[in-house]
Amino acid sequence: MNEQTEKFSEKLLQRAAPGRVEFEDMVVVPLFAVIVALILGAFAMLATDVDLATIGRSYIALVVGSVGSVSAISETLTAATPLVLASLGMAVGFRAGLFNIGAEGQLLIGGMAAVVVGFNFAGMPAYFHLPLALLAGAIAGGLYAGIAGWLRAATGAHEVISTIMLNLMSYLLVDYILSLPVVQREGRADPISKSVLDSAELPRLLEWIDPNLRLHSGLFVMLAAVAFVYWLLFKTTFGFEFRASGANPEAARYAGMRSGLIIVIVMAFAGAMAGLAGANQTLGVLGRATPGFSAGIGFDAIAIALLGRSHPVGVLMAGLLFGALEAGGRQMQVDAGVSVDLIAIIQALIIVFIAAPLLVRKIFPWGFQKKARAGKE
Amino acid sequence: MFRLKNKLLAPIAGVGILLGGAVSAADFTACQVTDTGGIDDNSFNQTAWKGVLDAQEKLGIGGRFLESQAETDYEANIVSLLGGQCDVIITVGFLLGDATKAAAEANPDQKFSIVDYAYDPAIPNILGQVYATDEAAFMAGYLSAGMTETGILGTFGGINIPPVTIFMDGFVHGVNYHNAQKGTSVTVLGWDVESREGLFTNNFDSLDDGRAYAQNLYDEGADIVLPVAGPVGLGSAALADELGVDKLKIIGVDADLYLTDPAKQHVYLTSITKRMDATVLSVIEAALEGTFEGGLLVGTLANGGVDLAPFHDMDAMVSDELKQELDDIRQGIIDGSISVGD
Numbered sequence: 001m002n003e004q005t006e007k008f009s010e011k012l013l014q015r016a017a018p019g020r021v022e023f024e025d026m027v028v029v030p031l032f033a034v035i036v037a038l039i040l041g042a043f044a045m046l047a048t049d050v051d052l053a054t055i056g057r058s059y060i061a062l063v064v065g066s067v068g069s070v071s072a073i074s075e076t077l078t079a080a081t082p083l084v085l086a087s088l089g090m091a092v093g094f095r096a097g098l099f100n101i102g103a104e105g106q107l108l109i110g111g112m113a114a115v116v117v118g119f120n121f122a123g124m125p126a127y128f129h130l131p132l133a134l135l136a137g138a139i140a141g142g143l144y145a146g147i148a149g150w151l152r153a154a155t156g157a158h159e160v161i162s163t164i165m166l167n168l169m170s171y172l173l174v175d176y177i178l179s180l181p182v183v184q185r186e187g188r189a190d191p192i193s194k195s196v197l198d199s200a201e202l203p204r205l206l207e208w209i210d211p212n213l214r215l216h217s218g219l220f221v222m223l224a225a226v227a228f229v230y231w232l233l234f235k236t237t238f239g240f241e242f243r244a245s246g247a248n249p250e251a252a253r254y255a256g257m258r259s260g261l262i263i264v265i266v267m268a269f270a271g272a273m274a275g276l277a278g279a280n281q282t283l284g285v286l287g288r289a290t291p292g293f294s295a296g297i298g299f300d301a302i303a304i305a306l307l308g309r310s311h312p313v314g315v316l317m318a319g320l321l322f323g324a325l326e327a328g329g330r331q332m333q334v335d336a337g338v339s340v341d342l343i344a345i346i347q348a349l350i351i352v353f354i355a356a357p358l359l360v361r362k363i364f365p366w367g368f369q370k371k372a373r374a375g376k377e
Numbered sequence: 378m379f380r381l382k383n384k385l386l387a388p389i390a391g392v393g394i395l396l397g398g399a400v401s402a403a404d405f406t407a408c409q410v411t412d413t414g415g416i417d418d419n420s421f422n423q424t425a426w427k428g429v430l431d432a433q434e435k436l437g438i439g440g441r442f443l444e445s446q447a448e449t450d451y452e453a454n455i456v457s458l459l460g461g462q463c464d465v466i467i468t469v470g471f472l473l474g475d476a477t478k479a480a481a482e483a484n485p486d487q488k489f490s491i492v493d494y495a496y497d498p499a500i501p502n503i504l505g506q507v508y509a510t511d512e513a514a515f516m517a518g519y520l521s522a523g524m525t526e527t528g529i530l531g532t533f534g535g536i537n538i539p540p541v542t543i544f545m546d547g548f549v550h551g552v553n554y555h556n557a558q559k560g561t562s563v564t565v566l567g568w569d570v571e572s573r574e575g576l577f578t579n580n581f582d583s584l585d586d587g588r589a590y591a592q593n594l595y596d597e598g599a600d601i602v603l604p605v606a607g608p609v610g611l612g613s614a615a616l617a618d619e620l621g622v623d624k625l626k627i628i629g630v631d632a633d634l635y636l637t638d639p640a641k642q643h644v645y646l647t648s649i650t651k652r653m654d655a656t657v658l659s660v661i662e663a664a665l666e667g668t669f670e671g672g673l674l675v676g677t678l679a680n681g682g683v684d685l686a687p688f689h690d691m692d693a694m695v696s697d698e699l700k701q702e703l704d705d706i707r708q709g710i711i712d713g714s715i716s717v718g719d
Contacts (some may be wrong), residue, residue: 333442
């Protein structure tokens with residue numbers, strides 16, 4: 001790169017990177033959004049004839065069930081791991097200006113590939129088999145998402161449409177793969193895969209405390225992915241190019257970046273992350289594959305990436321929050337008999353308020369600096 | 378806020394005192410994990426949950442349930458009920474078989490009971506509840522073959538697993554029996570007994586699928602459809618409601634859907650009932666009395682564990698002759714003179 005383009009790139013970087021005043025948007029708005037959502041959730045319960053004592057009990061259960069014990073923390077982390085992984089891919093997509101709705105499908109395809117590698121190759125040592133199965137998941141997810149990226153780059157087909165269509169195809173593809181004799185479990189007529197071999201399973205971490213603790217080493221994969229995405233986005237030329245094409249595709253193109261290639265690479269990377277999330281579920285949680293193992297993680301991941309402002313650390317925090325809501329929601333149902341659907345309402349409300357920061361600022365005017373507000377407008 | 382806290386603490390303290398005393402019915406808690414159909418599915422999970430509700434009323438026990446929203450929830454839900462808070466954990470459905478087995482082996486002191494799954498060899502702390510549903514489905518098949526005007530019947534299942542296909546097997550055999558006895562040539566679309574293949578939605582929760590699958594069968598000429606997929610069948614009922622019952626009738630499964638689905642009750646010719654409520658109640662009774670042991674509980678036509686529901690509004694449409702034949706078949710199945718298999 002010559003001096004001139006370097007100078008230009010610096011200017012571009014300033015525009016693409018979030019400003020310092022964004023602390024309020026990054027932290028204060030999500031915090032208030034969660035509080036408002038919990039309060040409105042209480043109103044939703046009141047409206048469905050739940051008395052005040054039960055509402056109190058259910059929120060206590062929400063806290064106890066998410067962080068109140070070793071088992072609760074284990075459940076929260078287990079639920080958060082695939083959410084964060086899939087959401088990291090989503091965040092990279094957002095940074096590059098791509099709206100990938102296809103994480104659900106990429107997760108299914110990735111998880112399937114991991115299972116197929118996982119139940120084959122008997123006798124292979126775990127230190128080789130497990131990474132191979134994870135890699136298979138990432139590659140399969142990446143290739144599947146790459147289709148949408150290539151369609152966008154080559155023909156201009158919008159990735160929102162093509163990824164939704166690829167999702168629908170993946171559901172039936174998984175049904176089909178699970179009914180193949182080489183994949184289907186012996187003696188079963190329903191779509192269920194053979195069991196993953198021990199050597200390809202993500203080892204559980206806390207079995208020495210209690211055999212019921214499900215936390216598995218997918219947690220480390222997830223943390224490594226957070227660090228990797230941070231490095232990729234903010235410390236490499238690739239990441240800069242991603243962000244530049246997201247902030248201003250025209251400018252990026254004039255700066256000599258190959259936007260078509262970037263689109264394909266970003267989509268493939270997002271798919272690889274979703275594929276890892278799928279592998280995490282099949283190798284760590286289930287030990288097999290059945291048609292519903294994606295469980296809506298790919299869609300929750302969109303919300304988490306939004307909540308985390310597409311920043312790897314933000315995504316980690318938002319993923320932990322959603323994991324806590326899932327684990328706590330279960331306890332809420334056990335202790336207070338409140339429907340688990342309420343958790344979905346609270347999650348949805350959080351998203352609404354995140355998506356409307358001005359609304360939050362209106363509700364809590366004292367929570368924000370006047371100066372910053374004036375400065376922004 | 379402080380007053381609220383006090384209110385909350387009072388019952389907690391009360392429970393603490395109770396736990397110190399002798400174990401009575403009030404301390405006994407039965408917990409249930411549903412499959413993805415949900416607790417209010419009008420059929421499968423709801424019927425099993427009714428067993429816990431009946432036990433609450435009759436025996437004064439406590440009951441809790443956890444709904445599975447996805448297949449990844451099964452194990453998580455069972456785990457969150459462990460830790461001594463449940464005296465018996467009842468898992469509802471074949472698909473929870475692996476998760477229940479794993480949890481039971483890791484926690485040998487916890488009593489489990491599973492609907493629709495028989496372990497071989499038996500596990501000492503799991504009591505399986507299984508049903509000879511084909512006996513009642515056989516009667517439903519015979520009835521439908523006697524009622525159809527197009528000579529074509531339809532069926533589809535949720536997932537191709539034994540507790541689903543046993544309905545379809547019995548239904549087809551009942552139709553074949555009618556053909557053999559009466560010289561009719563009624564056909565059943567959607568299930569091939571020989572090849573073990575047929576129509577399956579591959580889920581237990583999509584009402585849209587229930588509608589679409591019934592529509593396909595109707596388009597192929599079927600005028601009576603048997604959906605074996607829990608709440609999915611409610612979508613089929615909605616279609617029958619729109620088309621009119623003279624064009625399409627539905628046969629319910631698990632519960633008497635005439636009673637549990639009052640909004641669409643007029644579309645059900647009958648239901649093949651699977652009295653999970655009765656078996657769940659007897660499991661709870663056994664656990665409460667200390668007579669619980671691992672093994673199998675089998676519901677049959679003879680012990681009332683499975684049955685054919687009344688015809689309700691359609692009673693007048695079913696000829697007295699057909700009713701008499703059905704009674705004879707019931708006797709034949711119970712005394713063994715009629716085989717519901719091949």
